[in-house]
Amino acid sequence: MAEQKEKLFSEFAPVTTEAWKEKIVTDLKGADFDKKLVWKTGEGFNVYPFYRAEDIEGLKITESLPGQFPYVRGTKADNNWKVRQNLEVECFKAANEKALDLLNKGVNSLGFIIKKEDVNAENIAALLEGICPECVELNFKTCNCKAVELIHILADYLKEKGADVSKCFGSVNFDPFKKMLVKGRNVENWIEKAMAVLEAGRALPRYRVLAVDACLFNNAGSYITQELGYALAWGNELLAKLSEAGFTVDEVAKKIRFNFGISSNYFLEIAKFRAGRWLWAEIVAAYHPQCQRDCENSKPDGLCRCAAKMNVHAQTSQWNMTIYDAHVNLLRSQTEAMSATLGGIDSLTVLPFDEVYKNPDDFSERIARNQQLLLKEECHFDKVVDPSAGSYYIENLTVSVADQAWKIFLEVEDKGGFYAAVKAGEVQNAINEASSKRKAAVATRREILLGTNQFPNFTEVAAGKIEKTGACCCGCNAEKTLPTLNFDRGAKEFEDLRLSTEKSGKTPKAFMLTIGNLAMRLARSQFSCNFFACAGYKVIDNLGFDTVEAGVEAAMAAGAEIVVLCSSDDEYAELAPKAFAALNGRAQFVVAGAPACMEDLKAQGIDQFINVRSNVLETLKAFNKKLNIN
Structure with a gap:
């Protein structure tokens, strides 16, 4: 049996690294190999999508x-x-x-x-x-x-x-x-x-x-x-x-x-x-x-x-x-x-x-x-x-x-x-500079902290479980003559945001006005629910509405402070102005995505968009301010 396996493998010609890369580039269908698959680490070097025996040749280690x-x-x-x-x-x-x-x-x-x-x-x-x-x-x-x-x-x-x-x-x-x-x-x-x-x-x-x-x-x-x-x-x-x-x-x-x-x-x-x-x-x-x-x-x-x-x-x-x-x-x-x-x-x-x-x-x-x-x-x-x-x-x-x-x-x-x-x-x-860069990555979800900036549990409250610790014995309050390390955790700003929402006694509601293309509205409503839940807002998802007017009235009946339009880019040019007009300033209006018609929508007064390029933390801080949550 072993001899048969050896014969089987010997029948396959060796594949070069160049051939592997050509196949990958073909499967990328025009996307740039380096931008799509090469991981540019914060550590100062690149990590490639595959390595081969030739990559460790000559390594003494x-x-x-x-x-x-x-x-x-x-x-x-x-x-x-x-x-x-x-x-x-x-x-x-x-x-x-x-x-x-x-x-x-x-x-x-x-x-x-x-x-x-x-x-x-x-x-x-x-x-x-x-x-x-x-x-x-x-x-x-x-x-x-x-x-x-x-x-x-x-x-x-x-x-x-x-x-x-x-x-x-x-x-x-x-x-x-x-x-x-x-x-x-x-x-x-x-x-x-x-x-x-x-x-x-x-x-x-x-x-x-x-x-x-x-x-x-x-x-x-x-x-x-x-x-x-x-x-x-x-x-x-x-x-x-x-x-x-x-x-x-x-x-x-x-x-x-x-x-x-x-x-x-x-x-x-x-x-x-x-x-x-x-x-x-x-x-x-x-x-x-x-x-x-x-x-x-x-x-x-x-x-x-x-x-x-x-x-x-x-x-x-x-x-x-x-x-x-x-x-x-x-x-x-x-x-x-x-x-x-x-x-x-x-x-x-x-x-x-x-x-x-x-x-x-x-x-x-x-x-x-x-x-x-x-x-x-x-x-x-x-x-x-x-x-x-x-x-x-x-x-x-x-x-x-x-x-x-x-x-x-x-x-x-x-x-x-x-x-x-x-x-x-x-x-x-x-x-501290590296930490600031990592926190910026957390704010934009390029670095994920599960449960904090992605897939949070918006029903959870945390203020009551936080215990204060005593001061250390080394004289922390003594005068500083040198810069010090900043030990604020990566999640701290998101936690401060949620705690301010929690302590305000308010529970803002973000309503998903889902309409149009089924795949796109579901994907964008899920994205938007995760987005607003990061601030501790209550998110209300929906299966879909026949008209934007029906969606707006359902949002008002639910007491929503934020209405998020979830549809496809092609449909936003028509649906967004209708929804904005029907809402008539009764709640914050947000479009999920970055459609090609964004500039036209902004010209009509629609200026709030959330998408994968958004700074989640800064955007939510702005919504807290608009909703008078301090």
Whole structure:
């Protein structure tokens, strides 16, 4: 049977790339190939509709194996990531009880967020009571000013418990640049502080104590290549300055943890993690780190390959989370979790779907945990290392992401390094500009947030479920001297629009006056219903009317404030003036589409049109103003 199959396939002549493209162009019937099928990403490169074996010829990254330098395919020979859940610690006894419960529910990595005033030996002992530090990854986040003290407390605690510190693993999240990026406050003595943290960290050999919080860029709306490029520059700043201060490169590199966000751009995110490991390995290798012990990853000349391994924690994005139709956040975070785990991360936090508007409850936290456990226990994502290896598409995306991220990295280095770029505000301004472009894409539906700017549930109300959170302990209100990242989510302006409609106590009605060509009126009424529902208006669809007069009277009987004429372009020249005259100013009149007769209709006073080129957000803001909704 196998021989027959081989003979069958051998009878087909090979098809060239040019032949494939000719066939596609023929099927496009005159449409431009590049405009129709080539995806021009915001990341700075184009993605083509098909790739072939010839597109990966000569790529060196396809030759390495998992666990081998430059670690494109992963830093280890398996894909078993840590399932992390974070706990904001208010009561240490209660947090301990919850942590112990989580360890019985599939979690094997705990993230404790502790207020600076609560960092003391007694509290840490109460927090870790009954938890095996050699079995569970323990991660801690507190104010930078308490990082050294916390590390000493942990080391003393482990020694007192008789634990083997060489088997204890986790992190203390010392982030020297967060205040600059988030608070707008310069940190001039960051090198001295980082040196003290590294010194203290020697007591915890397997703890990562220097953080590259690239998730800040992701949550501020950066493009994927920006997140990666700036993360590499951030990590290199730590390597360069701390090695100059007297630490060995391998010691510094092995103490850095990269915390990345994950967007819903599925394939590009897989490529990002692959490209990130590759580029970081090359950066570290350029410092020629010397191996301090016998290791199978050492080169004959003593260079340390282990130091070049990027340690990655990933967290699902907040930028694309929504308050309205919040359960759709589950779809987004599941896609994000899939791309991160397929991309080969070391640990993962899936944020609960209600994270952005309330303190997550037991249900939402359980669902978030189970999203990861499903990928392990049912989909077996942990059983295959780098399943995308050899894919023409993803291998090319990996190279494209790497190229653009590397350009950003080099630009930052040419300007004096990451600290200098942040101090000058260049990093913040570049990411805020990218976020503004993405928000403009959301406003015009070129980037879709399901349930917000497309297919919204207009019957939902959300004001009552939004809980206010307390202020942070780091002095957010202190005077800013630097530009800061803007963390407004992509959906925020749409949500503000809907909340203003909701809080006004009014429920405007948008009535679909469907008439004429059946296919066109149905398509345009569906489009228009989705359009006006984005502002929380009640939409009233119809099967069709025999005359525009009958449609107008039905709209008035329904109490409509907006009447949308839905028909075909050819029929608008006759129907639109009739409907406009019959309405006689009793409601806002809108034509769905962009007919060729638009200018003639405008000359007759019909000046409101909605179509696929409309800025949905700005158009709806204008309608809110016309309807006196503030």
